[in-house]
Amino acid sequence: MTVDVLAIAAHPDDIEMTCAGTILSLVAQGKTVAGVDLTRGELGTRGTPEIRLQESIEGSKAMNLIARENMGFRDAFFKNDEEHQMALIAVIRQFQPEIVLTNAVDDRHPDHGRAAELVTQACFYAGLRQIKTVGKDGLPQEAHRPKFVYYFIQDRSLKPDFVVDVTPYWNQKLAAIKAYKSQFFNPESDEPQSYISGEPFMKFLESRTREHGHMIGVEFGEGFISKRMLGVQDLFALV
Secondary structure, eight states: OOOSEEEEESSTTHHHHHHHHHHHHHHHTTOOEEEEEEEOOTTOSSSOHHHHHHHHHHHHHHHTOSEEEEEEEOTTTOOSSHHHHHHHHHHHHHHOOSEEEEOOSSOSSHHHHHHHHHHHHHHHHTTOTTSOOBOTTSSBOOOOOOSEEEEEOOSSOOOOSEEEEOGGGHHHHHHHHHTOTTTSOOTTOOSOOOTTSSHHHHHHHHHHHHHHHHHTTSSOEEEEEESSOOOOSOGGGOO
């Protein structure tokens, strides 16, 4: 199965919080999008890996993902090394995306920046034909390098290089986030409080999306960072 866009993130729920609106807008344009979680989020304060897996299934449905996989890397302890790069290269070659969306280059959680580095290098190395990988069918994979890697913005207030208008998809994005009942504000939960479990964090997520939207004159937006210069062919296509 190949896709147009592949979202790769350190933890289940990272994708929903940061780029669910963008994914929904891409799907509405007829693009195919898949998701990959690097870890099961097993060190999280709330929930269990099993609960988070089920929540990720619900979140995937809310975002209309065509597929979602979990790499099973160790939460907090995965590394940007050959072993992890080779595993991720095989997945990138499996999906053959043109665009990859991934974690913030710098963020409060150390896993996010490390994931961004891992994904960036794996995307480049996936294009080297002398690196050999085998697919799930046991056959050798062809080299494939995504054309673009974009980094979503998470906890820290980073300046985006571009913002996607997600106003029509805000309610669906919110539904995707709320699929993670074990993680976010849930008055019925009796689990310990965490950094993201309170109502103020949900308000922060809305405020961030409104802030990015305000930057381009719309109600809701999702900002991204690009390490390469972006070009346009149609000035009238800009928001």
